[in-house]
Amino acid sequence: MGRIVLSTLMALSFTTSLSFAASPWTGGDDLPTNPLACDATPATATAKPYDGGEPTNAPDRNGKTLKVVDVPKLVGIGYFNATSKGIADAAKEMGNMDAKTDGPSKANIDDQITLIDNYITSGVDGILFAANDPVAISPVLKKALAAGINVVGYDANSQPDARQWFVNQAEFNGIAKAMMDSMAAEIGKDGSFAIVTSTFTTPNQARWISEMQAYQEKCHPDMKWLETVEAQEDNILSFNQSNTLINKYGDDLKGIFGMTSVATPAAAEAVTQAKKCGSIAVVGLATPNAMKPYVDAGCVKSVVLWNPVDLGYAAAYVLRATADGDLKPGDTSVKAGKLGELQVINGSEILLGAPTVFTKDNINDFDF
Structure with missing residues (x-):
């Protein structure tokens, strides 16, 4: 909880410019990014040597339970x-x-x-x-x-x-492209958005966010990144953080990304209760069953996930x-x-x- 309070305090001095690519407050990591092409051109796979570990003196388990x-x-x-x-x-x-x-x-x-x-x-x-x-x-x-x-x-x-x-x-840059393109289609090329993630150290969310930032800068450069907030994997905290973003940014907030299967329906519920459906887009990663009520109601247009x-x-x-x-x-x-x-x-x-x-x-x- 302390980190959430800290991130909220830091956000007070947060600028909407994306010139701060190394800022931890995007929620991303500091690993290299590989944004996909802005059109549908597929990425070229690059061979890489095996970099995993090996068990020590593992017994013969072939075919055994x-x-x-x-x-x-x-x-x-x-x-x-x-x-x-x-x-x-x-x-x-x-x-x-x-x-x-x-x-x-x-x-x-x-x-x-x-x-x-x-x-x-x-x-x-x-x-x-x-x-x-x-x-x-x-x-x-x-x-x-x-x-x-x-x-x-x-x-x-x-x-x-x-x-x-x-x-x-799914490859991180593929998720990033699907998410950013979906948001851009809903809020326009110069819309402003915020993110509700789990924590800044959660590996998959941090990678997606880094790739989203790189792809956004390349393919949707006029979109504005307002803030990224942490909400653990907690439904109530995700709802509260989404509601805080809605109140904090008012009409400037055009979209919310949910980076977890908990945050996305919680953000959709916050937008619904704020009567902002149609004014604030929600795009995120979530299971279809959790999002069906919001999609069927027309409050959410795009949900990105795998099975x-x-x-x-x-x-x-x-x-x-x-x-x-x-x-x-x-x-x-x-x-x-x-x-x-x-x-x-x-x-x-x-x-x-x-x-x-x-x-x-x-x-x-x-x-x-």
């Missing part, structure tokens, strides 16, 4: 309920994986580390994780690798050498292939059950696929 624990950022929200379902579906389909989900009740990295450490001690064959902090989680994951445990991340990465593979739901059930399913298959020795450093693809062959990118990442933009025309075709 794996005892696996899934440790997401937190439990009890729709998004990670969906990834957990995907993992369970894959485990049942394979018939030789005993998987359970056990995450913290809040997106707290210390609780997540403690859980993983306990499972290393009690003994598991594999760990699946979605990190709350990419740096802080890495030592305990390296401890798991040192204990001979197979480690695969999904949704939110660690440092690469702290796990073997990471299943990336989180498929993400969990893919992660389970990647872990199985890793334990069996079917996925090795240097491989360019991996078989993932009903999803077919998934491509290896960036050395040690598996790409689930391109994001989907849900609109009134297609959102009711999905149920998750």
Whole structure:
């Protein structure tokens, strides 16, 4: 909570200019960006050597039943309920994986580390994780690798050498383009927007925001970035932060981005209660079921996401292939059950696929 108060105080001196690319108050990280072309020209894939870790003296697990624990950022929200379902579906389909989900009740990295450490001690064959902090989680994951445990991340990465593979739901610059283009279409080329994210250290949100900033500067240079605020993965805080933005910026605020599956419906609810539907656009990452009421009511036009059930399913298959020795450093693809062959990118990442933009025309075709 202290960091949220601090970010609010700092925001008082926040300028709407984007000349401050290194400012932490965008919510982005300081890693290099690779914005996509402003039109539909696809990116060119660049080969990169394997940069993941390796378990020490891992036993022969080929074809044997794996005892696996899934440790997401937190439990009890729709998004990670969906990834957990995907993992369970894959485990049942394979018939030789005993998987359970056990995450913290809040997106707290210390609780997540403690859980993983306990499972290393009690003994598991594999760990699946979605990190709350990419740096802080890495030592305990390296401890798991040192204990001979197979480690695969999904949704939110660690440092690469702290796990073997990471299943990336979509490339960060692809998400950025889909989000920024959707917002620009709604608020115009010179509209002003703000962001509600989880925390400034959450790895996937920070990467998306950095790529959004780079793409916006390149392709929508006259749009104005007002502020980025933290709201953890908390529904009430996300609503309150959205409401604060609405009151603070008044008519200058034309759009709100929600960077989490909690923040986006909360922002939509805040806009709805403020009677600003049609005046303030909400674009964000969220599950279709959470957004259907707002999309059907016409208050939200664009929701960007992938299928989180498929993400969990893919992660389970990647872990199985890793334990069996079917996925090795240097491989360019991996078989993932009903999803077919998934491509290896960036050395040690598996790409689930391109994001989907849900609109009134297609959102009711999905149920998750």
